[in-house]
Amino acid sequence: MNHTWTVNVWGVRGAFPAPGAAFLEYGGNTSCISVDYGSGIVIFDGGSGLPELGRCLKDRKVREVHILISHLHIDHCLGLFPFPLFQDPHARIHLYGGPHENMSFRKGLEALLGSPYWPLGLKDFPAHVDIHELLPGAGFDLAGTEGSSHPITIRTLAGNHPGQSMLYRMSQNDKSVIYALDCELDKPMEHSLAEFAQGGSLLIWDANFTEAELEAHRGWGHSTWKEGAAVRRMAGVRSALMTHYASGHTDSFLRAQELCCREYDPASIFAREGLEIRI
Ligand SMILES: [Zn+2]
Ligand SMILES: [Zn+2]
Structure with missing residues (x-):
């Protein structure tokens, strides 16, 4: 079986x-990208784009999802609070993530979801929630696809980000998506990331900064579209999808950046909310 995967940007x-009229074209929600692999769905990050995806899943009567969280910074978890599937007693939600310094993924989630920040805690949701603790460098088959002759395999890599982020590679047969948000490149990181992404189908990239902004914000744990295009070439990945734009980057600003990027690397595209890619 070799299903087409559908990648959707939320x-x-x-x-x-980034709400407001200046952000309508690319979108104002924080990080959330889904990959429908035919018999299931993987969701990268639970940013504020997640509730809209949740409404679509409810309409489609999808009840089991795998949410891979890159790290617990609020922009990657904001959409977990109102995620409609948490309210469905028949839903099964798998949450995957790594520790933040000495705090386990579960402890971090429990601190975030619940009193005093939210009226409901993880234990109060009617849905069945499975927490999967990951360590960087781990590889595993996605729950429910283990033992199948074509499992969805997930590999992880530590990203260079304050408190560390988790980068993911999702693969099945010759297809793979690499999710590399919230990661600042230095030589060792560039080398390990190029190896990690080798021969992939799609590299989802942190295009938070321009080159000038990056120089002014070293240590903040982000990168540029130009670095993404370079890693894509180095790793022989078919295309790169730029996302995680700084909240202040308006549509007109991003349009200009996108033109430069397309000239520099025609295989790199800029994400917009509502974009669908088939691989
Ligand atoms: Zn972050
Ligand atoms: Zn972020």
């Missing part, structure tokens, strides 16, 4: 949502 912002 949120493209980093740091904080």
